[in-house]
Amino acid sequence: MTFVAPTEEKTYAGTTTYRRPARPYERFMQEQDIPVHRGIGVRDVRELELRPWARLGGNAAFIQPDGTDGQWGMFVIEVPGRGTTNQERHLYEELFFVIEGRGTTEVWLEGSRRVQRFEWGAGSMFAIPPNAFHRIVNGSADRALLLAGNNAPPIMNIFKSESFIFDNPARLVDLAADGDYYRPPEDILADPVRGRAMWRTNLVPDVVDVDLPLDNERSPGYRRVEPHMATDAFFCFIGQHEPGRYSKAHRHPSGAVLICVKGEGYTYTWPREAGPRPWETGQEHLVKRQEYVSVGMVSAAPGGGDWYHQHFATGADGVRLLVWDGSGRSYYGWGAPGEELIASRVSVQQGGRSIDYEDEDPHIRREYVRQLERRGIASRMP
Ligand SMILES: [Fe+2]
Incomplete structure (x- = not known):
């Protein structure tokens, strides 16, 4: 497009209204081909439409509540009975809250044979540190439903490179060698x-x-x-x-x-x-x-x-x-x-x-x- 300078009839440059383009994280969501639910809230996450998600496996949807765009992201994922998610790692941190089901999560670092494994059930919450491989294993015959929150949006919006974010050998955390990284809290x-x-x-x-x-x-x-x-x-x-x-x-x-x-x-x-x-x-x-x-x-x-x-x-x-x-x-x-x-x-x-x-x-x-x-x-x- 060629720039048009202000004139006497139209005294300003550019248009008065415009549509904000999608940022890299928002384009990433669109490319995943699963629903993106927006609004000020959700009455019940269980009522949201999910669709098969090739990246992680299972059925999933993004949720992007009003006001959180560009700040942090959320998705809900259903892991079928006896199913697992595909393993992944990424440069952002991620939290999971278990809505339904029972299972285990495996977490490990590149080049390490030591896998941290812990159990969870409905109501559990756990954190995946940045760039740790992780995989969710549904241990029961019933579906598991998990809500995930992460700070993918700012990371993706800055670096704009999926290989840098999802396939990066950097070691950013130490998952304690004695295996207690996932010990529940003891003291307040x-x-x-x-x-x-x-x-x-x-x-x-x-x-x-x-x-x-x-x-x-x-x-x-x-x-x-x-x-x-x-x-x-x-x-x-x-x-x-x-x-x-x-x-x-x-x-x-x-x-x-x-x-x-x-x-x-x-x-x-x-x-x-x-x-x-x-x-x-x-x-x-x-x-x-x-x-x-x-x-x-x-x-x-x-x-x-x-x-x-x-x-x-x-x-x-x-x-x-x-x-x-x-x-x-x-x-x-x-x-x-x-x-x-x-x-x-x-x-x-x-x-x-x-x-x-x-x-x-x-x-x-x-x-x-x-x-x-x-x-x-x-x-x-x-
Ligand atoms: Fe508040």
Whole structure:
């Protein structure tokens, strides 16, 4: 195309509207010829259409929740009974959460005969460090269904070479020679920056039912732990709201996706510009809502910029959320290194990012109580 300089009639260069071209990772997804599911969330991952995937074997689909484009990727894969995935390695880190089934995973490094092998079942989560070969083995006659998250998008968007990413001899990790790389967590530690509960592990046997330490950040009785896995390039935490309770709203840029692993609920999310009381101020049309059961998901901040989000437990057992953010950005918030940051639980008035219950839009409490009444569950909100 030849460049056309501005004229008196058309005073600007270029067009006013345009379509964003697909980036390398997005082209990679298209070439895989399996479905790509987009949107602010998914009510239940089990309802998604899957198709045979030549690369890994089994049936699969990509999921790219709104706001996560270019930051990190996700796919769901069904491994048939007694089946295995094709072995692969890649320069990005990958996490798996087991939705259904039972099996083992094998992990090894190039040139090493030592294979790390560990078992998993429904509710397990494990990490594959960058450039380790791995293969998923379904040990039962029933299908296994796994959700994977990885930071393939930035790696592919920068290097643009499949052979560099998938066939690279670099050794980036050491899978401990004594074979305990995949030992489940034993002690709850304090994260070295903020002092919140942390595990150092590459395998969590049961994300769904493991006891969680008290945190209280987002709602009274809220429980939370951060598993720091593999090379720590992929942020995750497990959080649980008690029955009859909901989180305070808080805001930040996109990246995090909440995966409901137990119970059911819904999430409201709205742009910062709509203010702390969007219903009262006539900005209701800017609020998005996602309902989910186990295993559904929602993008915490589906648009650009800061978005508020607020999560509501409507199940008799409350709601447990596994939060993934493969961008790694939200580990410790946003800002320059060394800059003093304020915990996100602190209210907006005091320089934080949360809306206190007494300052929230009255619609929120009314709606929540209505939802609970419909299910015969008592509100336990202060
Ligand atoms: Fe958040």
